[in-house]
Amino acid sequence: MNEKNCRLAVLALISVLILAGTAAGHRMLIGYNVEEVGISVFYDDGTAAAGASVMVYDGDDLIAEGVADSRGVYRFRPEGRRIDDLVFVSSSVGHRAEIRIGTPGAQAPPPEIPTSMKVLAGFGYLLGIAGVSMIYASRKKR
Helix, strand or coil, X not given: CCHHHHHHHHHHHHHHHHHCCCCCCCCCCCCCCCCCEEEECECXXXXXCCCCEEEEEECCEEEEEEECCCCCEEEECCCCCCHHHEXXXXXXXXXXXXXXXXXXXXXXXXXXXXXXXXXXXXHHHHHXXXXXXXXXXXHHHC
16 A cells, blocks of 8 residues: 555545444433422421321312321322422421422422511510620710
8 A cells, every 4th residue: 555545444444433423323312200299297206297288289289288287298199290390389387388399409499487476586686786886875975
């Protein structure tokens, strides 16, 4: 093989490699179907919220409602609805919780601070302001 034929062969090989597309094999797909959603309803101390009412919303539309069983579990069949679009709301004797399933990083919302603690924190805040103003007033008199 002479030098001209060798260059031609290398040029042809480079052209074929550049013009060749990527290999297209078959790919694997996976899907899911949720037959039933189990919603656990519980208080912040871990006890089950037996008998708590649970409502399921798709956007603004109430599509189902029921009551949590003795273990605090409410079961719902989505029946062709997208789980990502559903909002589950639970309420019982002055308590309320809401969760949307399927959103990235979805977690139960942090527990709400009890009203008594909010009132106590407010008084502490006011006492702190009063203390600082008293210190300021006493230094101003000197």
